[in-house]
Amino acid sequence: MENSSPGQKEYLWVARFYDRMMRHVNYGVWTKYVIRMFDLAGRTVRDVVDLSCGTGKHMHHLVKAGFHCWGADLSGAMLRVAAERPTLKNRLWRQDVRRPALRENCCDVVIMLFDSVNYLRSEGEVQRLFDDVTRMLRPGGLFIFDTVTEYMIRLRMTEYYETETWDDLAYERRSAYDEKTRLQYNYFTIMRGHRVIQETHCQRIWDHGEMIALIEKSPLSLLDARADFKNKRVRPRSERIHYILTKPKR
């Protein structure tokens, strides 16, 4: 049976401190790493769609680098943060990636970064994503996404705990991993004034072999899989994998 899929409550409250929580992530460097992959496209890259843009940080850097960029996300709360960036004015819309509504052949590159594909929890959902992205891409265009590996989850996120306090709120995050279902849970407890709010995020940890098998069944072709923000091959100890897929020219 397929696992149930993410709901709209994920990121409802975390959106308020997502950028602060992720301030250790260098989005500028990450975006440059992705832009270098654009050289693999069999066409000029101009129009880029981010299907899980969150607070829009990759998009911001892409727009600054001169690309025409549009972004969607399931979370209205994340989009409200993104909408505050002047670079992203009139470029955002709310959409579930499981039901994308973009027209055919509308872009040169589609991205889904920072574990966003891990929020798709069944093979059927990943397969449908590949079909939908194929429809959206122009021939020779690229689909670039990353996943976090089981090695990384076991190493860093199995019994993970963190907490932070700012003037307006505090949060505590605990993580757990269920090896049988391959579901990884992040339990947030958010304290704001007298309120205590719980928010749970659930991600499916995709094995590299599993992902390759899904890609092989799709209309897209794998150009490369790169590990750990380098051009390294994927190995058992890789922590994050970027997949670069292309829509064949015909």
Ligand SMILES: C[S@@+](CC[C@H](N)C(=O)[O-])C[C@H]1O[C@@H](n2cnc3c(N)ncnc32)[C@H](O)[C@@H]1O
């Ligand atoms: C870890 S965040 C990454 C956000 C952004 N790409 C970044 O790099 O900061 C995962 C994002 O995926 C979005 N997401 C999860 N499930 C989704 C779905 N079914 N459709 C669209 N977006 C979804 C969440 O709302 C969240 O913004």
